[in-house]
Amino acid sequence: MLNEGRDVARHCAVWGSPIGHSLSPVLHRAAYAALGLHDWSYDRREVDEAGFAAALAGLDATWVGLSLTMPLKEVAFRSATTVTTLAAVTGAANTLVRDPDGSQGWTAHNTDVHGITMALRVAGCTDPSSVLVVGSGATARAAIAAVSAPRGRVVFMVRDRVRPETLAQARQAGLAVEVVHLGEWATAADVDAVVSTVPPASVPGLGSFPEASEGSRRPVVLDVVYGSGETALQRAARDRGWAVAAGTDMLLHQATEQVRLMTGRPAPLAEMSHALRLALRDRREDP
Structure with a gap:
């Protein structure tokens, strides 16, 4: 995806409702740090189905990727201009990536399939x-x-x-x-x-x-x-x-695919896994 022009800020985020529990920022930020993408940011935003279209239309060209969780996977799929085979088969998108032609369009991906496959394989x-x-x-x-x-x-x-x-x-x-x-x-x-x-x-x-x-x-x-x-x-x-x-194994592996799709780089699995372990430990210890 957009890995050129690194002096220009690139923005990504996870959207959903509720979204406060999401550990996706932990994973993506760890990937950006490991890849040296210091001008990339990844945040979370509370967005429901009713507000999705307006929120998507409000993103400027510096936005290159979105992770989607409940209840947005189907409305995101319907909003895409291009749809991958897995997204088409499932009728759902947990990932939107800005089309590489510089247009305002988005490509729908479903990396949940990879996440589930890998979580089962690990077990x-x-x-x-x-x-x-x-x-x-x-x-x-x-x-x-x-x-x-x-x-x-x-x-x-x-x-x-x-x-x-x-x-x-x-x-x-x-x-x-x-x-x-x-x-x-x-x-x-x-x-x-x-x-x-x-x-x-x-x-x-x-x-x-x-x-x-x-x-x-x-x-x-x-x-x-x-x-x-x-x-x-x-x-x-x-x-x-x-x-x-573990559900966190699904989360980790679907996120590695998202990082690859959004940045055009192989995802740093070890660094992302380490960051996830630390975040889970901190969450358990938080009174």
């Missing part, structure tokens, strides 16, 4: 062919895109019904689809991974969470929420022999 789940996804929103669609097998399987755990666009994505990918109600954990017994994309307090029935299946590798639970310590789902999974992937 020992490589190339999952079957996944139980709690929820069916934008992040759930990123989890579906992380299923590698062309004839894989996805189980949706939802309160009511699966969102039509999410169901369509799974079927277009050739995945076998099952739907269960929240708290019905029997089908989790034979999947490679469980990915929860909903608030931890809304995940019921954990007393019936299954024991890890026997096999060459342990199944993995990924709760994408981070920042409040271990969730009830993570505790239940760990107690029953599952491997647990």
Whole structure:
């Protein structure tokens, strides 16, 4: 992206609502420091769906990248002038990067897919062919895109019904689809991974969470929420022999892709990971 003209300030930020908890500034600022991009800045801004269009239109040409969190991933996708394949497949963008032609347009990316893939891989789940996804929103669609097998399987755990666009994505990918109600954990017994994309307090029935299946590798639970310590789902999974992937690993790896896309440089993973560990430690110690 825009890595030339380093005497000109470049601005990036994370937008969402709520946004005060976001650790994205920690990661991106650590990357800029390691890369010597001292004229780059990265901040956070409270923006909701109603205010998104005006906020985006108000950015001048020094703004080169945005990270988007809830509830902006779909409205950001619709605002882009160019859409990458993964963003198109998922119908959601967690990243907007200024088009390189100097226009006022933006390209939509979905680096959540990379974040989920890497978080599962770090926990020992490589190339999952079957996944139980709690929820069916934008992040759930990123989890579906992380299923590698062309004839894989996805189980949706939802309160009511699966969102039509999410169901369509799974079927277009050739995945076998099952739907269960929240708290019905029997089908989790034979999947490679469980990915929860909903608030931890809304995940019921954990007393019936299954024991890890026997096999060459342990199944993995990924709760994408981070920042409040271990969730009830993570505790239940760990107690029953599952491997647990940290939501912060997803955060870290989706951010490395954002840094690469926004700056045009390979992301300094070690420095970003170190900064994240320090921030998490400080957050735990903060009374």
